[in-house]
Amino acid sequence: MFWFSNDLRLKDHPLLVRAAQQCQHLLFIFIQSPQQIRGNRFVVSRMSAERRRFQWQTLQSLNTKLKNLDQTLHYAEGEPTAILDGLIEQLQPDAIYRARQVASEEQHPWQQLQSRFPNTTFISAAVQSIYQPDELPMSVEALPDTFSQFRRLIEQAAPSYDDAQVLAAPPSLPPPPTEIDQQGSQPALLPVDKWQARLGYSSTTDASEEPQLTSLPIKGGEDAAADFLRAYFQTSAASHYKETRNALDGEFTSTRFSPWLANGTLSPTQVLAALGKYQRLHGRNESTYWICFELLWREYFQLYAIKHGNKLFQLRGITNKPVTGCLYGERLARWINGTTPYPLVNASMNQLRATGLLSNRGRQIVASCLIHELQLDWRAGAYYFEQQLLDYDVASNWGNWQYIAGVGADPRQGRHFNLKKQQQMFDPEGDYIAKWHGDEGACGAVIDSVDAADWPVSVPVNK
Numbered sequence: 262m263f264w265f266s267n268d269l270r271l272k273d274h275p276l277l278v279r280a281a282q283q284c285q286h287l288l289f290i291f292i293q294s295p296q297q298i299r300g301n302r303f304v305v306s307r308m309s310a311e312r313r314r315f316q317w318q319t320l321q322s323l324n325t326k327l328k329n330l331d332q333t334l335h336y337a338e339g340e341p342t343a344i345l346d347g348l349i350e351q352l353q354p355d356a357i358y359r360a361r362q363v364a365s366e367e368q369h370p371w372q373q374l375q376s377r378f379p380n381t382t383f384i385s386a387a388v389q390s391i392y393q394p395d396e397l398p399m400s401v402e403a404l405p406d407t408f409s410q411f412r413r414l415i416e417q418a419a420p421s422y423d424d425a426q427v428l429a430a431p432p433s434l435p436p437p438p439t440e441i442d443q444q445g446s447q448p449a450l451l452p453v454d455k456w457q458a459r460l461g462y463s464s465t466t467d468a469s470e471e472p473q474l475t476s477l478p479i480k481g482g483e484d485a486a487a488d489f490l491r492a493y494f495q496t497s498a499a500s501h502y503k504e505t506r507n508a509l510d511g512e513f514t515s516t517r518f519s520p521w522l523a524n525g526t527l528s529p530t531q532v533l534a535a536l537g538k539y540q541r542l543h544g545r546n547e548s549t550y551w552i553c554f555e556l557l558w559r560e561y562f563q564l565y566a567i568k569h570g571n572k573l574f575q576l577r578g579i580t581n582k583p584v585t586g587c588l589y590g591e592r593l594a595r596w597i598n599g600t601t602p603y604p605l606v607n608a609s610m611n612q613l614r615a616t617g618l619l620s621n622r623g624r625q626i627v628a629s630c631l632i633h634e635l636q637l638d639w640r641a642g643a644y645y646f647e648q649q650l651l652d653y654d655v656a657s658n659w660g661n662w663q664y665i666a667g668v669g670a671d672p673r674q675g676r677h678f679n680l681k682k683q684q685q686m687f688d689p690e691g692d693y694i695a696k697w698h699g700d701e702g703a704c705g706a707v708i709d710s711v712d713a714a715d716w717p718v719s720v721p722v723n724k
């Protein structure tokens with residue numbers, strides 16, 4: 262049994278190659294846990310319709326690729342443990358394969374199944390990271406408290422990422438187990454094609470529906486990821502990355518690889534291999550190095566999530582530092598709907614709501630505003646990002662939020678961005694604010710309509 266999660270590709274997938282070599286039959290499954298869609302006390306839902314659409318495009322694309330190898334992707338919605346429990350009882354697989362998961366919610370069913378089925382072999386590998394655990398110069402428990410320390414250790418000791426090698430997709434796959442009815446008679450588990458109609462998605466998606474940050478649409482699937490990667494390195498953008506990466510908008514100011522890296526249609530090794538080829542053709546400079554630098558941040562946060570477990574989601578973070586933060590509904594609604602007094606924040610939130618995409622600088626600015634100006638519980642922001650971001654990645658999202666909230670890996674104990682200064686630096690002409698209507702909803706200097714005693718706050722009228 263091969264359980265796909267955030268590794269939705271066939272290329273550069275060592276675990277898949279291993280399963281293809283070791284098994285006589287393989288059942289491919291993807292399970293959507295309702296817990297990861299349902300709301301909680303912070304958000305009405307943890308997954309927006311736009312994110313689901315992107316995920317669905319990705320699953321369809323994976324299914325098409327599997328079909329070319331006479332295989333099928335099966336999909337189920339439900340508690341992973343319950344679904345797999347039934348399937349393991351029924352099919353008695355010798356082994357179950359799954360990409361390593363870094364956060365507790367995703368790890369939990371795997372651990373439960375391991376203890377329930379001691380005679381089944383559970384095989385997992387880090388297929389979403391640059392380094393395997395044994396290539397790291399430290400154990401996960403000894404991960405340094407700051408990124409800079411981690412980067413220095415990696416750059417001194419770990420194998421160089423200059424000559425990254427991409428593994429080919431398996432040329433063939435073992436057939437599905439005979440017990441699985443291809444027509445999908447299992448109520449919980451159906452081939453992806455059958456689910457498509459049930460969920461109301463069309464088999465082809467109108468390209469104009471896809472969110473765009475560049476002239477290429479952000480479309481789900483391994484082929485779309487490969488096209489995007491190729492298109493990026495056909496430009497000279499990588500040679501200027503360090504100077505442009507902080508821009509709020511614009512064609513290839515940063516790589517925009519994150520949506521595909523997050524769901525595993527693209528591996529970091531594929532990015533590094535394409536970068537290596539680019540450097541051999543056009544030369545290396547500080548900008549090309551900086552792409553690796555940012556990928557190391559991603560790597561760091563993955564290990565950070567494993568090391569810190571549930572602390573990733575706690576108000577006091579990994580520091581246990583006492584912090585305040587309220588869940589004041591009116592302020593949160595203003596932040597979400599782009600009606601704060603800060604046009605730059607509003608523009609960024611409007612962009613995020615409309616597209617599911619936001620630059621790194623935009624994320625830092627709105628996160629800082631939620632924490633420092635609006636004084637809200639940072640987890641409300643993190644959950645809202647989880648709902649909206651097409652590139653949502655549990656480790657990068659929660660790790661970055663903790664960093665800005667001062668309860669994470671930041672040696673400076675948090676970041677408070679001066680919003681006026683940020684606007685002068687990154688949107689001096691106001692183009693971004695105009696494009697995303699940041700002025701339209703701005704509510705003036707007074708954020709709240711009532712004070713602490715619930716009295717209406719009157720706005721002084723200038724005569």
Ligand SMILES: Cc1cc2nc3c(=O)[nH]c(=O)nc-3n(C[C@H](O)[C@H](O)[C@H](O)COP(=O)(O)OP(=O)(O)OC[C@H]3O[C@@H](n4cnc5c(N)ncnc54)[C@H](O)[C@@H]3O)c2cc1C
Binds near residue numbers: 515519557659662
């Ligand atoms: C509050 C907040 C929440 C975030 N949530 C997420 C998230 O859910 N998913 C996500 O992938 N990134 C997240 N990031 C990190 C970063 O903003 C995005 O990775 C980046 O904007 C993606 O655009 P890009 O692919 O053009 O990045 P580039 O600048 O081109 O960087 C290349 C790659 O490096 C990695 N990377 C870059 N910056 C970071 C970073 N700070 N932390 C971790 N990895 C990084 C990404 O995989 C990215 O695709 C968050 C940042 C902040 C401040």
